[in-house]
Amino acid sequence: RESLRDIDPEMYGLIQKEKKRQIHGLEMIASENFTSRGVLEALGSCLTNKYSEGYPGVRYYGGNEYIDEIESLTQKRALQAFDLNPEEWGVNVQSLSGAPANFAVYTALLEPHGRLMGLDLPDGGHLSHGYATLTKKISATSAFFETMPYKVDPKTGLIDYDFLARTSKLFRPKLIVAGISCYSRNLEYDKFRSICDDVGAILLADMAHVSGLVAAKVVANPFEHSDVVTTTTHKSLRGPRAALIFFRRGIKKKQPTKKGAKDDQVETYDFERRINEAIFPGLQGGPHNNTIAAIGIALKEASSDEFKSYAKQVVNNAKQLVKSLQDKGYVFVSGGTDTHLALLDLRPLGLDGAKTEKVLEAVSVAVNKNTCPGDKSALKPSGIRLGTPALTTRGFREKDIVEVANYVDQAIKLAVEINKSNDNKKSSLVTLKDFKENMKRSEHAKS
Ligand code: PLP
Helix, strand or coil: CCCHHHHCHHHHHHHHHHHHHHHHCEECCCCCCCCCHHHHHHHCCHHHHCCCCEECCEECCCCCHHHHHHHHHHHHHHHHHCCCCCCCEEEECCCCCHHHHHHHHHHHHCCCCCEEEEECHHHCCCHHHCCCCCCCCCCHHHHHCEEEEECECCCCCCECHHHHHHHHHHHCCCEEEEECCCCCCCCCHHHHHHHHHHHCCEEEEECCCCHHHHHCCCCCCCCCCCCEEEEECCCCCCCCCCEEEEEECCEEECCCCCCCCCHHHCCEEEHHHHHHHHHHHHHCCCCCHHHHHHHHHHHHHHCCHHHHHHHHHHHHHHHHHHHHHHHCCCEEHHHCCCCCEEEEECHHHCCCHHHHHHHHHHCCEECEEECCCCCCCCCCCCEEEEECHHHHHCCCCHHHHHHHHHHHHHHHHHHHHHHHHHHHCCCCCCCHHHHHHHHHHHHHHHC
C-alpha cells in the first residue's frame, strides 16, 4: 500500500532523475518515443501478476478468463491497425521484443543452420538479421543459422537490389529479411518479393522502425508482398517495449526450386502453427500480460485520426530537419529521407560519430553514432542517426525543427573546433570537459 517513494527511495530517486533527463533533453534517437499515460498505466497494472502459458482458450493455468479477452482484443486491434483481413492474416502478440521475435520466426521456419539473408548491419540492417564479421558470429542469428548480408550501394546509399538478386541465386537462402534500423528510404517490397520468388525464399518484413508510419499509411506497406511481418511496438508505433509477429494464414506452398519436383518434394508452410509454437512452447514461457494490454492500448491509439496526423508530422519534421541542415552544408546518406530518420555523414567535417554523439549529449541532445555506407570499421562509425518520432510526440512542428537544426549545427561546429584543437595537440579525444569549457567560452563571447 505504500508508494514507491516510501518503499525504495533510492530506486524512486533514480527513476525521477531519468524522467527529468527525458523531459529536459531533445530526444532524437530514431528508435525511441514517449508512450501515453494509458500505456504506462497498463504496464504498471495487476496484469503483471498472472501466469497464462498458452493462447486464448488453451492455457496451462486457471483464472485466465480476462487475460484471454485482453489477448484476443489486442490481436483484433493489431489486425485492424494495419487494415488486415483476419481471414488472410493472423498475429502473435506474445513476443517479448524485436530481436527475440525475429529469432522466433527463424526457428519456426528454418532448420538449424538454414540460410537467410538480411541487410548488413553497417549498411543499416539490424543485428538480429544475421550480423557477423569475418572473424566473429556476433548475433545468435548468425551462430545458429547460416547468414549472408546484402548491401547498399556506397555511392548512392540505396539498397543494391541487383546485388541481392545475384547473390541470392548463389547462396539460395530460405528466407530474406526486408528490414532496416538505419535506412531513410522506402523499401521496395515488390522487388524483395520477386527476388524471393526467384529462389523460393520466404519474405520476412521487419517493419520495426516504421510500423507507426505504416499504420498511418505514410510510408511503403510491407503486407501486400510479405509472408511474415515482424515489428517492435515501442518505436514509431509508440507502445510498450515488445513485438508483434504477423503471418499469412493457411498453408503456403513454396515454389519448387527444382524443375519437375514431385508434389511431396515441394515444401509447405503453416505459418500460423509454426510461429505460435516457436513462441510458446518453443522459446518463451508465460506471456507478459501487462505488456500485451499496453500493446492493445497503443494499437487503439495508432488507429485514431490524431495518430495519423502525428505520423505525417513525424515524416514532415524529418524532411525539415534534413533540409535545414543541408542548407547549412551538411551531407546526408542517400541525400534525404522518406521516413522518420536520416543519417548525417560526418566525413566531410573530419569528425566521427562517437565524438559527435558525446558532444550532443553534453548539450542534452540524445542521438546515436552510426556507420555510413563504405565505413571501414563499425567500431569507428562516421555518421549520426537523427530521428523525429519522440520530438513530434512532444508537439514539435517544422518551425521548432528549424531551431533544433540551428542548435545541432552550433554543437557540431564546436565539436569541429575542439577536434581541430585536439588534433593540434596530437590527441584524437574530444572530452566532455573540453566541450563544456568551449561551450562556456562561446556563450561568454556571445554575451
Ligand atoms: N528489428 C529492427 C529493425 C530494429 O531496429 C530493432 C531494434 O532497434 C530490433 C529488431 C530489435 O528490437 P529489440 O531491441 O526490441 O529487441
